[in-house]
Amino acid sequence: MSNYHIKHLEEYYQVYRKSIREPENFWEEVAEEHFMWQRKWDRVLSWDFSRPEVKWFEGAQLNITENCIDRHLATRGNKTAILFEPNDPKDDAEHITYNQLYQRVNQFANVLKEQGIKKGDRVCIYLPMIPELAMAVLACARIGAIHSVVFAGFSATALSTRINDSDCKMVITSDGSYRGAKTIDLKGIVDEALNDCACVETVLVAKRIHSDIQMTSGRDKWLQPLLDNASTDCKAEVMNAEDPLFILYTSGSTGQPKGMVHTTGGYMVYTAYSFKNAFQYRENDVYWCTADIGWITGHSYIVYGPLANGATTVMFEGVPSYPDFGRFWEIVEKHKVNQFYTAPTAIRALAKQGLELVEKYDLSSLKVLGSVGEPINEEAWHWYNDNIGKKKSPIVDTWWQTETGGIMITPIPFVTPTKPTYATLPFIGIQPALMDENGKELKGNQVDGRLCIKFPWPSMARTIWGNHQRYKDTYFSAFENKYFTGDGALRDEVGYYRITGRVDDVIIVSGHNLGTAPIEDAINEHPAVAESAIVGFPHDVKGNALYGYVILKDVGETRDQDNLRKEINQIITEHIGPIAKLDKIQFTQGLPKTRSGKIMRRILRKIAHKDTSNLGDTSTLLNPEVVQDIIDNAF
Numbered sequence: 041m042s043n044y045h046i047k048h049l050e051e052y053y054q055v056y057r058k059s060i061r062e063p064e065n066f067w068e069e070v071a072e073e074h075f076m077w078q079r080k081w082d083r084v085l086s087w088d089f090s091r092p093e094v095k096w097f098e099g100a101q102l103n104i105t106e107n108c109i110d111r112h113l114a115t116r117g118n119k120t121a122i123l124f125e126p127n128d129p130k131d132d133a134e135h136i137t138y139n140q141l142y143q144r145v146n147q148f149a150n151v152l153k154e155q156g157i158k159k160g161d162r163v164c165i166y167l168p169m170i171p172e173l174a175m176a177v178l179a180c181a182r183i184g185a186i187h188s189v190v191f192a193g194f195s196a197t198a199l200s201t202r203i204n205d206s207d208c209k210m211v212i213t214s215d216g217s218y219r220g221a222k223t224i225d226l227k228g229i230v231d232e233a234l235n236d237c238a239c240v241e242t243v244l245v246a247k248r249i250h251s252d253i254q255m256t257s258g259r260d261k262w263l264q265p266l267l268d269n270a271s272t273d274c275k276a277e278v279m280n281a282e283d284p285l286f287i288l289y290t291s292g293s294t295g296q297p298k299g300m301v302h303t304t305g306g307y308m309v310y311t312a313y314s315f316k317n318a319f320q321y322r323e324n325d326v327y328w329c330t331a332d333i334g335w336i337t338g339h340s341y342i343v344y345g346p347l348a349n350g351a352t353t354v355m356f357e358g359v360p361s362y363p364d365f366g367r368f369w370e371i372v373e374k375h376k377v378n379q380f381y382t383a384p385t386a387i388r389a390l391a392k393q394g395l396e397l398v399e400k401y402d403l404s405s406l407k408v409l410g411s412v413g414e415p416i417n418e419e420a421w422h423w424y425n426d427n428i429g430k431k432k433s434p435i436v437d438t439w440w441q442t443e444t445g446g447i448m449i450t451p452i453p454f455v456t457p458t459k460p461t462y463a464t465l466p467f468i469g470i471q472p473a474l475m476d477e478n479g480k481e482l483k484g485n486q487v488d489g490r491l492c493i494k495f496p497w498p499s500m501a502r503t504i505w506g507n508h509q510r511y512k513d514t515y516f517s518a519f520e521n522k523y524f525t526g527d528g529a530l531r532d533e534v535g536y537y538r539i540t541g542r543v544d545d546v547i548i549v550s551g552h553n554l555g556t557a558p559i560e561d562a563i564n565e566h567p568a569v570a571e572s573a574i575v576g577f578p579h580d581v582k583g584n585a586l587y588g589y590v591i592l593k594d595v596g597e598t599r600d601q602d603n604l605r606k607e608i609n610q611i612i613t614e615h616i617g618p619i620a621k622l623d624k625i626q627f628t629q630g631l632p633k634t635r636s637g638k639i640m641r642r643i644l645r646k647i648a649h650k651d652t653s654n655l656g657d658t659s660t661l662l663n664p665e666v667v668q669d670i671i672d673n674a675f
């Protein structure tokens with residue numbers, strides 16, 4: 041398998057150079073040798089970042105599910121494709137083989153068709169981490185419907201915004217979900233959301249917690265009886281390489297969430313290729329990514345990337361703390377997990393617990409550890425390396441984004457020497473550039489700037505659903521002819537990259553991207569609130585937590601401040617979800633503003649960081665006097 045599995049550093053450089061010098065030849069070879077196409081492409085790549093327009097494998101036809109399922113049947117039919125580990129450890133795990141996956145996905149696809157879903161229709165999936173979630177995603181792909189998975193921790197308002205933005209015809213959900221010792225009324229949330237969604241005709245409901253829910257007649261249907269009656273054969277729809285595969289929403293620093301559109305051919309090639317190399321997956325390994333399929337990590341590295349390689353991918357329904365903080369390690373031992381991929385926030389939460397919860401379990405199956413979603417701090421890196429990897433399993437600190445579709449900067453395990461807190465080297469085919477504030481590229485090593493990518497890669501998002509102009513403005517306008525990531529990074533003396541964090545108004549809390557503007561909009565809905573500003577501050581488990589500065593309408597407001605704080609967090613929970621709740625809320629008389637009326641977040645950030653020694657020049661402020669007042673009353 042030429043070029044497909046990189047085995048040593050020399051080879052990495054060799055393959056990397058080829059992928060940069062002859063990108064079209066390189067990706068053509070990968071696509072040619074390792075996938076099933078119904079028709080080959082007329083052209084490997086056409087692109088123009090000024091429009092921006094990017095097309096990979098134009099003219100090719102395929103169905104990604106044939107690559108993820110059908111073609112494995114002859115050799116891997118009885119191999120476990122999805123290994124489902126339920127919330128409650130007392131319940132049995134479920135091993136779904138490739139043969140069973142084929143049947144179940146086809147049945148699901150037939151149900152979608154019977155319910156009137158056609159190629160190009162949007163289907164919103166709002167499900168917990170149960171097998172139906174993976175099946176629903178693949179069933180959509182089977183018939184060419186565009187799935188839009190919404191993480192099942194989002195609120196009714198957040199859900200309805202996403203459903204309406206992409207005009208979904210159907211919602212697939214469950215009666216509820218388990219989350220540790222708690223249950224969540226998912227169907228109730230869907231019902232509330234659908235009060236505002238005229239586009240939805242059908243709701244399919246999976247049974248999970250057997251709760252008593254309301255079914256709206258004519259609209260809501262139980263999924264299982266429909267599946268039971270459906271045929272296990274469903275011809276895969278013929279898709280063009282550039283047909284949309286899915287929409288996935290990500291927060292922007294302003295306005296509505298952005299529905300990132302990923303297309304079929306390039307996404308498949310890149311996620312499969314990067315999965316194989318970034319985790320050094322070998323046949324019969326058991327791979328586990330702890331993310332939720334509601335995020336891009338789950339799309340690319342629980343579902344598509346692993347299944348395109350015929351891998352065994354674990355799907356875990358529960359949380360790391362239930363029934364206790366040893367759960368992850370118990371699962372690693374139980375299923376003899378070989379590659380384990382999680383987020384720094386989980387590592388930090390687990391590192392706070394006693395080591396006996398780790399030492400109880402046999403972790404000797406582990407070969408590769410992964411990290412994703414936010415910078416991993418040095419302490420967490422060492423804890424992970426020492427106690428979980430026992431210093432023998434390389435940590436792949438993988439930097440990427442919803443927009444990039446796949447891993448962009450990462451060590452290749454056993455190939456790239458790792459360095460704590462560094463995502464190290466660009467993955468094959470990826471051409472990063474660091475830019476200074478004046479738009480000049482910083483060449484050479486030991487530089488620090490804004491991270492851009494200067495050449496297209498196959499899995500990049502092609503547009504924002506319904507708003508190509510916003511796609512252009514957000515990603516292709518800051519620096520000419522380059523994709524701007526929104527992150528800052530430095531390149532060290534050997535060319536390793538370290539991601540230093542967001543340079544825009546997106547804050548990453550427990551690995552989740554949160555835009556400040558939507559949270560401020562939610563807070564401002566509170567009748568007592570006049571204005572607000574959100575910044576991030578360091579938190580030992582979440583990475584960042586949110587600090588809100590809130591101006592009340594009535595300066596003489598006499599209501600209990602703690603109650604007001606609770607109400608504000610309640611509004612945020614309703615509009616976005618509990619992940620966006622504020623850790624600190626400071627009521628203030630004013631916010632520092634420039635003469636043009638812009639809030640000076642830099643100052644608020646410093647106060648929240650308890651770093652008030654050097655606030656910079658505040659004399660240009662419209663209202664410099666509020667700064668001291670805010671400092672005096674800060675937490």
Ligand code: PRX
Nearest residue numbers: 412413414415437438439440441442539553
């Ligand atoms: O700031 C970077 C951070 O997460 C952002 C992307 O978030 P999202 O689209 O939700 O995708 C997360 C999962 C791929 C990036 O702009 N980020 C992601 N991975 C890392 C990271 N920051 C530092 N190191 C990482 N490994």
